[in-house]
Amino acid sequence: MIKHTIKQDPAEPKFIKIISEISTLGSNRILMQLPAWRPGRYELGNFAKNLKRFEVFDALQHPISYKKVSKDCWEIETNGIASFHIQYYYYAQQADAGACFVAEDMIFLNPVHCFMYVSDRINEAHVLNFEVPANWEIASQLPLEGKTLQAKDFDTLADSPIFVSPNLKHHSFKVQQTRFHFWFLGADFPLLQNLEEDTKKYAKWQTDLYGELPCENFHFMYLLLPNAFRHGVEHMDSTVIAMGPINNLDTKEMYNDLLAISSHELFHLWNVKRIRPVELLPYDFTRENYSRLGYIYEGITTYYGDLALWQSGVWSWEQYCESLSGDLSKHLSNEGRHYYSVAESSFDTWLDGYVPGVPGRKVSIYTEGLVAAFIADIMVLEASNGSKRLHHVMNILYERTWKQGKGYTQELYRNILEEVSGISFEKYFSELIEGKGFLEISLIDSLEKIGLTLEKQLDEAGIAAWRIKKYVHPTNLQSQLFDFWRESH
Ligand SMILES: [Zn+2]
Incomplete structure (x- = not known):
């Protein structure tokens, strides 16, 4: 299991700091891999270009040597040690539905951008611990306990976007056996009742096509932005939809746009x-x-x-x-x-x-x-x-x-x-x-x-x-x- 600690550093407000603890399982050499692209956008993103101050330490905080073996793979020398940790800063200033963004009062992560796995251990479990104030809430399709999220393997982690903020707005309702969650980050949503009613209609219609809605919970994670924007990304049991400008959210045109993108992303389920x-x-x-x-x-x-x-x-x-x-x-x-x-x-x-x-x-x-x-x-x-x-x-x-x-x-x-x-x-x-x-x-x-x-x-x-x-x-x-x-x- 890899344990990741995620925190903000006031000295680096545009970055998120990640510390990952890894067991060597007796191996003398470990390859740490960062993804080069994200599912949903079938082009190379080369996320390693957003990463700086990469360091590796053993359990006693002694630096360990490493070298890069490809643009997004680091080889760590782990001779004779049981575990080590890596730490780095990831630049999180891309406010679209498929990337990462941090501000004073929010963390939005698409883990496929910023977390690493051991290259021949992709099926290993991952645990994410957020070091944030007690009043910050976490929204994600992953199981949550306190400020900790669990992913059974890297694929699941990579597929699970995360909102963390003291200002998250939550609303939920059921469609057949599935509980639907709306999470709003960035602003309140002005037409909440309409959105619930319309979502129930098209979600039921889509469910009828396939005969079942194959998840217990489905999360619509809406990132509401001050600028004009329209973008959505699909996941197994959730979707992130970035929309703006906030001031126009109650206009007919923008509301219909939001419905269109939401219906599209749900169909991707x-x-x-x-x-x-x-x-x-x-x-x-x-x-x-x-x-x-x-x-x-x-x-x-x-x-x-x-x-x-x-x-x-x-x-x-x-x-x-x-x-x-x-x-x-x-x-x-x-x-x-x-x-x-x-x-x-x-x-x-x-x-x-x-x-x-x-x-x-x-x-x-x-x-x-x-x-x-x-x-x-x-x-x-x-x-x-x-x-x-x-x-x-x-x-x-x-x-x-x-x-x-x-x-x-x-x-x-x-x-x-x-x-x-x-x-x-x-x-x-x-x-x-x-x-x-x-x-x-x-x-x-x-x-x-x-x-x-x-x-x-x-x-x-x-x-x-x-x-x-x-x-x-x-x-x-x-x-x-x-x-x-x-x-x-
Ligand atoms: Zn699509």
């Missing part, structure tokens, strides 16, 4: 945290974990996040339509759609997946993944005459992978699509997923099947946007398929 590609199971924190399946773990999540809000009655058709039109406009105005496949865009998140990138170079696992998910949904819907949907495929994928302790491959996903729909998905994969330039025509075709069309408009600056419109006189078949699409279960 199943899709990617539990239903996971084989290449991400387990995560290798030391290097790139390439996957061509981002259109499943982000695309389907993006599609269902908003769909859940509409179909559970939180959003009107007009609200959903506006959001979907915005996503489709992104696709239709991106020149990169002609030259790049959505599978390639997944592989290349490790290259430039989270920046706009060179104009016209690439597509996105979020936007083009959503388009691919919508087309697959309409294909399944039409082929089964409304009796099946894409989420039936996801439900079976959940049963056959997570429940069996396995990951999935594109082949398994395709097999289940074909099994559920009874039709071939060969062209779907060769053209829409692996091919280039086919999504647009297939999208227009799928919209038409349910009596929808796209209308191009130019704004005052001459920038094109597309709006979804319903046919004025749809055929009976189009109306029927639209109704099947609207009534999901």
Whole structure:
């Protein structure tokens, strides 16, 4: 077991101080590894660049020599000693949902950034002890006792964001058998009652798709910021959502934005945290974990996040339509759609997946993944005459992978699509997923099947946007398929 002590040092207010005690278990040489990236953002973060004043001591406080063997791995000489501790300062000034931030009255950690593990002992347990004043509260998906959190292995620790502050606001309620917790850090939330009611609706709707909500507690950890911001990160039994500016939290626009991101992150509870590609199971924190399946773990999540809000009655058709039109406009105005496949865009998140990138170079696992998910949904819907949907495929994928302790491959996903729909998905994969330039025509075709069309408009600056419109006189078949699409279960 590794014991970590976490404290603030008034002399270094922008850093968090970490002291980790490690047993050698008789080994003469220990490799201490810091992750190079974090799940949810599939690019290298190289967190070691935030670390300074690294030191190693034995039990009598004598310094021990060490050397770095890679950019984020330290080799410690432990000849003849039973235990040692390392200590360092980690720069914590990145106030987004997936990083670390400290201020006078708060500590926000994503442990994947700042804690180390022994490189061949990743399954070892970790204990975190926070040296903070008695009135500071701790919020996390990890089991808590006093000021101490326990993680059964490094994977669990890495996946568990932590809020520590005297100013945490907490609210909880139940959805079926699961207790949901809201934690607010940074400000009070002005529309708490609305948020509880709307969360209950979309959470129940998502739970019904999968038949169960596989955790006893789920924590929505809201980091409310003074600046304009919108970011969320998924975890097994929690999510961190960073939103701002605080002054606009009660506006309709920002409230709907917060709902959209929250619904998306909750859907990840199943899709990617539990239903996971084989290449991400387990995560290798030391290097790139390439996957061509981002259109499943982000695309389907993006599609269902908003769909859940509409179909559970939180959003009107007009609200959903506006959001979907915005996503489709992104696709239709991106020149990169002609030259790049959505599978390639997944592989290349490790290259430039989270920046706009060179104009016209690439597509996105979020936007083009959503388009691919919508087309697959309409294909399944039409082929089964409304009796099946894409989420039936996801439900079976959940049963056959997570429940069996396995990951999935594109082949398994395709097999289940074909099994559920009874039709071939060969062209779907060769053209829409692996091919280039086919999504647009297939999208227009799928919209038409349910009596929808796209209308191009130019704004005052001459920038094109597309709006979804319903046919004025749809055929009976189009109306029927639209109704099947609207009534999901
Ligand atoms: Zn996501």
